[in-house]
Amino acid sequence: MTGKTVKLAIILAVAAAIILAIILAVSGRSEGDTGDTTQNTTAEEGTEISQNQPPEASDGQTPEGSGPLNTDINTEPETETGTETETETEEPYTTNEIDPSKPMAALTFDDGPSAATTPLILDLLEQYHISASFFLIGRNIGEDNYEVIQRMVNLGCEVNSHTWSHKDLTKLTVEEIQAEINKASDAIYAAAGIRPALVRPPYGSINDTVRSAVGVPMIRWSVDTMDWSSKDPEAILEEVQNNAFDGCIILMHDIYDTTVEASKQVIPWLLEQGYQLVTVSQLMEARGVPLEPGNDYRYAKPQ
Numbered sequence: 001m002t003g004k005t006v007k008l009a010i011i012l013a014v015a016a017a018i019i020l021a022i023i024l025a026v027s028g029r030s031e032g033d034t035g036d037t038t039q040n041t042t043a044e045e046g047t048e049i050s051q052n053q054p055p056e057a058s059d060g061q062t063p064e065g066s067g068p069l070n071t072d073i074n075t076e077p078e079t080e081t082g083t084e085t086e087t088e089t090e091e092p093y094t095t096n097e098i099d100p101s102k103p104m105a106a107l108t109f110d111d112g113p114s115a116a117t118t119p120l121i122l123d124l125l126e127q128y129h130i131s132a133s134f135f136l137i138g139r140n141i142g143e144d145n146y147e148v149i150q151r152m153v154n155l156g157c158e159v160n161s162h163t164w165s166h167k168d169l170t171k172l173t174v175e176e177i178q179a180e181i182n183k184a185s186d187a188i189y190a191a192a193g194i195r196p197a198l199v200r201p202p203y204g205s206i207n208d209t210v211r212s213a214v215g216v217p218m219i220r221w222s223v224d225t226m227d228w229s230s231k232d233p234e235a236i237l238e239e240v241q242n243n244a245f246d247g248c249i250i251l252m253h254d255i256y257d258t259t260v261e262a263s264k265q266v267i268p269w270l271l272e273q274g275y276q277l278v279t280v281s282q283l284m285e286a287r288g289v290p291l292e293p294g295n296d297y298r299y300a301k302p303q
């Protein structure tokens with residue numbers, strides 16, 4: 001009887017060992033299969049999705065097809081969400097903040113707009129987060145450059161008048177002067193929905209008749225880059241380097257390729273010297289200079 005008991009015990013022990021081994025094997029495989037299980041689930045989801053997408057179901061039926069299909073389906077909404085998130089979180093464009101206690105200069109561009117070269121100047125202003133003042137010739141404004149003028153406004157630039165046809169105002173009657181001012185103002189309004197606050201008389205030419213007839217503040221300049229004459233980027237840069245001062249108004253023309261090239265050097269040079277680059281109105285406001293109709297302004301030095 002003792003022998004039977006021993007045999008029984010051995011059988012039970014062996015059976016227990018086998019059962020334990022099976023349990024371990026099963027549990028071990030379960031752990032190892034976790035990934036497979038997920039993949040299976042994914043594949044099933046893929047299949048389910050495929051079934052929900054009848055036109056793509058045929059692709060989804062093959063294992064290879066179900067993978068990419070699944071990826072595509074998951075990626076598309078993510079991409080859309082990503083784009084939406086970017087749009088929502090994208091900060092609106094702003095120009096650098098102005099510190100009235102620090103040096104500043106106003107870049108001014110005359111005789112445009114040009115659909116060819118003005119956008120290149122605007123690219124630079126946008127790149128450096130600075131603004132400038134543009135003095136547009138009314139008759140140069142057309143539907144081909146409305147977008148350029150609207151972009152000036154969007155970039156925080158000042159859209160001003162350089163009269164309708166660039167005549168020397170001192171040689172005109174009061175009525176003719178007013179026609180030059182009003183036609184340009186209407187053209188700018190048609191393009192950008194704003195009226196120009198400032199006028200730059202062509203050639204900086206002003207007399208008492210002009211003062212009384214123009215009806216808005218007039219802006220001349222203190223640094224003449226002679227860009228229209230030299231058409232030489234190095235010479236233009238030198239004019240700025242030799243003549244810039246705190247509160248200066250710099251005259252350039254956004255209708256020349258050479259001025260665009262010069263601006264690529266002039267702008268970083270001024271910024272390196274510590275100048276903030278601002279519009280004429282920002283300069284005058286920062287320096288406490290009131291802009292009054294009939295007066296003309298060439299700079300605004302610190303007080």
Ligand code: NI
Nearest residue numbers: 110111202203
């Ligand atoms: Ni001009």
